Amino acid sequence: HSTMAKFQVRLFIITFFCLTSALIFLILQLWKNYSTFTNSTNKNDVERVILESSIKIDELITQHEPSTPNPYILMYNGLSTCGSSWFIANLKALSIPNGFTFIHQESRGRKLIKEPYYYTNELLRLSNETPLAKYHDVYFLNFKSYNYSNPIYVNIAREPYDRAEATYTFHRFTCKRENRFCTAFIYEMQDLTFEECLTKWHNATHICGSFFRESMRVFCGHHQVCLDDKMSHIGVQLAKANIARYYTFVGLYEEYQASMLALEELIPTYFAGTASRYSRKTEEGVKAFPDIKTEKIIKEVLKYDYEVYHFIKQRFYQTIGKLGLVGHLKDIHWVP
Structure with missing residues (x-):
């Protein structure tokens, strides 16, 4: 009996x-098949989005003529550290003599509009009462997606390195860790200049600020290709297409006076009187790169912003030339 019992045990x-091993093997096989299916599905989804986006880009680029905007709404989705404070003050001051309502709304870091359909409807409702100009520092929203004409879009761009350095300096001296709108790496930044931060964290440049691709995204919008870093090569094309199609004018921070004069010429309904109000004592020039290493880092991490900026710059000087405002430029070498 003892021998039989041992045998049975x-x-x-x-x-x-054996059963446990077989079960484990079966589970592993099922997991492998599921992972393969999921990865394949995700890959197919990404490829589909890219394909659809490419088609959309092609359709936009082939339509060279800008669309006709809604004349009763002006939208300034301002880039930070690009002279927006003066721009806002100017619109506010001009609202009474020019007969429009000015609305100031800050995103506080929320660059995507949560309920775009409601947002567009509310702006249209308000514009039925009186023309309005709105400042809201969010990513471009295409009103055509909701069967409405886009507003008169305007903006001011800035040389990407200048803007990145200015943004870094602003956060470095004003941010506190407990402020949820500030970078989480503020302590790593406080004792370093922008160039020193880039040098120290050259393999993790996000520590020096979350400004990468920001210019591209402001003009690109809410589309997936604008938000996914893996699709930025498509997003940058959509950004340029949006500028060409929907932005009446994008000025330059480095040429602020000429930008204000151009706005008054192009959109007098809102900007009449801008020239007489312009009172900036000096205009900042483009900051030179301190060294080749910094230049290489910046031009790599901001390559999409640079592509958008050069596109804006080319269009800016073409517009200035057509308006006969070349004499007000600082950098006449860029005039075509």
Whole structure:
């Protein structure tokens, strides 16, 4: 009986081990198949989005003529550290003599409009009462997606390195860790200049600020290709297409006076009187790169912003030339 009992115990152990091994093998196979299916599905989804986006880009680029905007709404989705404070003050001051309502709304870091359909409807409702100009520092929103004409879009761009350095300096001296709108790496930044931060964290440049691709995204919008870093090569094309199609004018921070004069010429309904109000004592020039290493880092991490900026710059000087405002430029070498 003792021998039989031992045999039965051994048989049970062997059987249990075999069944357990088989079950584990089956689970692993199922997981492998599921992972393969999921990865394949995700890959197919990404490829589909890219394909659809490419088609959309092609359709936009082939339509060279800008769309006709809604004349009763002006939208300034301002880039930070690009002279927006003066721009806002100017619109506010001009609202009474020019007969429009000015609305000032800050995103506080929320660059995507949560309920775009409601947002567009509310702006249209308000514009039925009186023309309005709105400042809201969010990513471009295409009103055509909701069967409405886009507003008169305007903006001011800035040389990407200048803007990145200015943004870094602003956060470095004003941010506190407990402020949820500030970078989480503020302590790593406080004792370093922008160039020192880039040098120290050259393999993790996000520590020096979350400004990468920001210019591109402001003009690109809410589309997936604008938000996914892996699709930025498509997003930058959509950004340029949006500028060409929907932005009446994008000025330059480095040419602020000429930008204000151009706005008054192009959109007098809102900007009449701007020239007489312009009172900036000096205009900042483009900051030179301190060294080749910094230049290489910046031009790599901001390559999409630079592509958008050069596109804006080319269009800016073409517009200035057509308006006969070349004499008000600082950098006449860029005039075509």
